[in-house]
Amino acid sequence: MSEHPHADAQAHDNHEGIAKYIYVFIALCILTGASFFTYSDAWPFHDQPKIGWAFMMAVSCTKAMLVVLFFMHVKYEANWKYVLTVPAAFMSVFLVLALVPDIGRRGDWVSEERKQHMAEPRAEATSADHQAASPAPDGDGEAAH
Numbered sequence: 444m445s446e447h448p449h450a451d452a453q454a455h456d457n458h459e460g461i462a463k464y465i466y467v468f469i470a471l472c473i474l475t476g477a478s479f480f481t482y483s484d485a486w487p488f489h490d491q492p493k494i495g496w497a498f499m500m501a502v503s504c505t506k507a508m509l510v511v512l513f514f515m516h517v518k519y520e521a522n523w524k525y526v527l528t529v530p531a532a533f534m535s536v537f538l539v540l541a542l543v544p545d546i547g548r549r550g551d552w553v554s555e556e557r558k559q560h561m562a563e564p565r566a567e568a569t570s571a572d573h574q575a576a577s578p579a580p581d582g583d584g585e586a587a588h
Contacts, residue, residue: 467513
């Protein structure tokens with residue numbers, strides 16, 4: 444037994460702390476792989492992009508939560524952290540709910556003059572269509588005419 448009993452406990456805590464950070468790092472790597480999975484041919488929802496977006500948002504929020512909790516040491520803070528985070532979370536949800544309908548319906552109440560100058564929504568073009576529409580650059584970096 445050591446002369447300083449606290450030194451053994453501190454060394455034990457440091458070892459567990461490093462392992463914890465390695466586990467969080469591995470989890471972040473796996474979640475990053477899950478994000479890239481949405482772009483692979485094995486992703487079953489290519490025809491439904493909103494499912495992919497929702498999945499990517501869930502993965503991103505999970506990664507952000509892990510970083511904040513462990514690398515920013517918020518997990519080990521006192522309970523006052525809820526006084527700061529819970530009202531901010533409610534405010535952010537309220538702000539999103541207030542702005543989404545406004546932005547989503549922004550073209551419903553515009554004047555005829557503005558409608559004439561608004562950009563038209565375009566159909567999603569495939570990469571082959573995009574490459575065929577744009578001329579290939581020649582050796583100088585300019586488009587061939």
